[in-house]
Amino acid sequence: xxxxxxxxxxxxxxxxxxxxxxxxxxxxxxxxxxxxxxxxxxxxxxxxxxxxxxxxxxxxxxxxxxxxxxxxxxxxxxxxxxxxxxxxxxxxxxxxxxxxxxxxxxxxxxxxxxxxxxxxxxxxxxxxxxxxxxxxxxxxxxxxxxxxxxxxxxxxxxxxxxxxxxxxxxxxxxxxxxxxxxxxxxxxxxxxxxxxxxxxxxxxxxxxxxxxxxxxxxxxxxxxxxxxxxxxxxxxxxxxxxxxxxxxxxxxxxxxxxxxxxxxxxx
Numbered sequence: 001x002x003x004x005x006x007x008x009x010x011x012x013x014x015x016x017x018x019x020x021x022x023x024x025x026x027x028x029x030x031x032x033x034x035x036x037x038x039x040x041x042x043x044x045x046x047x048x049x050x051x052x053x054x055x056x057x058x059x060x061x062x063x064x065x066x067x068x069x070x071x072x073x074x075x076x077x078x079x080x081x082x083x084x085x086x087x088x089x090x091x092x093x094x095x096x097x098x099x100x101x102x103x104x105x106x107x108x109x110x111x112x113x114x115x116x117x118x119x120x121x122x123x124x125x126x127x128x129x130x131x132x133x134x135x136x137x138x139x140x141x142x143x144x145x146x147x148x149x150x151x152x153x154x155x156x157x158x159x160x161x162x163x164x165x166x167x168x169x170x171x172x173x174x175x176x177x178x179x180x181x182x183x184x185x186x187x188x189x190x191x192x193x194x195x196x197x198x199x200x201x202x203x204x205x206x207x208x209x210x211x212x213x214x215x216x217x218x219x220x221x222x223x224x225x226x227x228x229x230x231x232x233x234x235x236x237x238x239x240x241x242x243x244x245x246x247x248x249x250x251x252x253x254x255x256x257x258x259x260x261x262x263x264x265x266x267x
Contacts, residue, residue: 012237012246020136028127029070036120037063038243039251042233043116046224046244047108062113066120075121076262082118082255085111086213089220089252096166096223108224118255119247125258129267138189139210139257143249145185146178146211147218153177162215167222175215182211202264210257217252221245 019031040059049055069078088111092102101107126135154174162170186207190200221244225233232241244251261267 016140020133025127029124032120032123033063033066035243035247036066036116038236039233039247040112040116042236042242042244043112044109046221046228046230046233047112048105048228049109058109058112062116065113065117069117069121070124075124078118078121079125079255079259079262081114082259085114085118086216086252086256090216093163093166093216093219093223096163102223103227115251119251122254122258125262125267126254135261135267139254141185141189142182142207142210142257143214143253145182146175146214147249149178149181150174150215151178153180163219166219166226170215170219175212178215179208179211182207206257206260206264209260210253213256214249214253217249220252221248 019028023031037059040062041055044055044058049058069075092100102111123136126132126139129135150170151174153176154169154171157173157177158171160172161168162172162175183204186204187200190203195203221233225231233244234242236242237246258267
């Protein structure tokens with residue numbers, strides 16, 4: 001089991017490097033759309049859709065919506081639904097297992113379209129930035145930093161459960177540890193980039209919000225999986241579960257991150 005997991009991790013790392021450093025804009029958009037289609041197929045499963053045909057149709061529908069938004073040049077505008085989207089998810093996580101709107105299949109499907117659409121459009125907007133490589137690496141650093149910091153801080157100090165009914169393994173201490181680690185990384189980034197004190201404060205706030213929401217993305221997928229009695233979103237990636245299991249934090253973090261960078265005038 002360890003070997004497939006390691007090989008899958010290497011393949012994913014190589015694909016990520018190629019996507020960031022090699023692909024031109026149009027190829028990047030198509031590649032990210034491919035990831036979104038796979039995630040959409042899995043999201044249908046998380047939403048309780050049993051038919052494989054219906055899952056594939058749902059994924060194709062998401063792809064059509066993505067390119068329709070791009071064709072109308074609405075990708076930047078679509079990001080403004082992100083705060084409402086994840087505020088709703090936060091309410092669902094806090095109230096779980098209360099019988100709220102998310103329990104309905106249609107509600108989860110609609111939510112999935114909006115989540116995956118804004119994830120894709122965020123990456124499209126980011127790719128069009130002059131400093132795409134820097135910003136996307138910082139985004140991934142925030143997500144990985146929040147996750148790694150939470151893991152180690154949680155193991156060392158974790159006592160108070162963050163959301164015991166949704167993800168019993170997560171603790172408040174772990175989340176705080178992850179947020180602190182990302183702030184250390186941002187401080188180093190700001191110094192190396194010769195940011196002013198004001199720019200550093202703005203970036204620190206963006207990092208704080210991005211890292212916090214990345215945790216919510218993980219919790220939201222866990223909520224849907226727990227409701228459906230699933231361990232993984234699928235078995236597409238040997239040793240790692242499914243695509244959604246790898247990008248759940250990104251689906252929440254990327255849209256917020258790109259929206260905040262745009263509002264700060266950095267995109």
